[in-house]
Amino acid sequence: MIRLIKKGGWLALWLFPLVTWAQLPSIKMEGYFLQDSVQLGQSVKYILLSRQAVQAEVVFPDSTFSFAPFELVRKEFFPTRTVRGISTDSTVYTLRTFHLKPVQHLQLHARLFFREDTLQLNTLPDSVVLIQNVKVPPDDLPLMTNTQLEHVADKFNYLYWGLGLLAGAIFIGGIWGLFGNGILLRYNLYVLRKDQSQFQYRFQTSKDRFRRMKTLDHLERAITLWKNYLTKLEDEEISSFTTKEITTYYEEDERVGNSLKICDRAIYGNIISDDETEVADALTKLAEFAALRYVLIRDSLRHVANSR
Structure with missing residues (x-):
């Protein structure tokens, strides 16, 4: 009997990833250039589209993404459109290139956030042809020489390189000191500023979708984002705390305690009133509290650095 239980446990572990994957919503991504050829340094537009279920969140590449061999000039985001349960996100990237390859390819990556899962999505590669305005001379032009070259063996100058490395190490050490x-x-x-910016964007997105669709999934998503952000910001396992423990940790702060209680009542009671303003206001207060904690920790870091 014990052997059967062990075998059943191993089978569940093997099947768990397959079950999780099957729960992911369907999503379709496509990316393409608006023209098939481009001149050196000329701007070219690239369209990125995604269609997914409303409960999924897709984050497109920003200015920190590498668009090589292209350079990002600007990007234009368009609001999410939802029709019959399918949300459509679109972005237009204006790019340019200074590489000389005749055919240049581009493939973008996006991230899908669904519940607690994160998945990387890839577009199919698309390409543009570089218009050649300069004619390259043929490679078979005759080369006339009248000098006989003598081969000289290379010798590694250990002393030169050793002194150079020592000087470089001293210089870098001095700069670091x-x-x-x-x-x-x-x-x-x-890092703090980047994390704060990403949190505010994703939290506001979940809040807006909750107000628009009035579903508990987006409310739970917002609370999870808030706890995970404070966990990293405070370097404390706040994501595993209960509402009471979080309130105690922040010295009985009424904004935190009351806001979390309102959200818990909606989530665990499976109740969303006809007027969702109370829950939305609670989410706003949680976002403001997270911003306040960011400012306090940022100023604390500056104070510690200045006191040294």
Whole structure:
């Protein structure tokens, strides 16, 4: 009997990823250029479209994405359109290239957020032909030489390179000793600012969809985003805390306690009143509290750096 239970447990572990994958919503992505040829340095538009179920969230590439061999000039986002349960997102990227390859390809990646899962989505590669305005001379032109070259064996100058490496190490060490703390501070502040920006965007998206469709899935998504963001910001496992533990951690802050209780009542009671303003206001207060914690931690980092 014990052996059968063990075998059944192993079978469940093997089948769990397949069941999770089957629950992902259907999604269709396509990306293409609006023209099939381009001149060197000339702008060309690239269209990125995705069609997915309303409960899924798709994040398109931003300015930090590598569009090689192209360079991003600007991007235009269009609001999400939902028709018969299918949401359509679209973005127009204006690109240009300075590479000399005759045919240049581009494939973009997007991220799908569904419940607690994250999936990378890829478009099919599309290409444009580079218009050649300069004629290349033939390779078979005759080359006239009148000098006989003598082969000279290369010798590695160990002393030269050793002194160069030592000087480089001393220089880098000196730079780090003088500016290392400032570099680390700037990097940490950049990470904080980037995380805050991404959180506000994704949280606002979930909040807007909750107000529009009045579904508990988007409310749960917003609360999960809030807890995960504060977990990383505070370096504390807030995502595993209960509402009471979170309120205690923030010294009985009424905004946090009351807002979480309103959301818990809607989620666990499976009740959304005809006027969802109370829940939406609670989400707004949670977002404002997260922004306040970001400012406090950012200023704390600056104060510690200045006191050294």
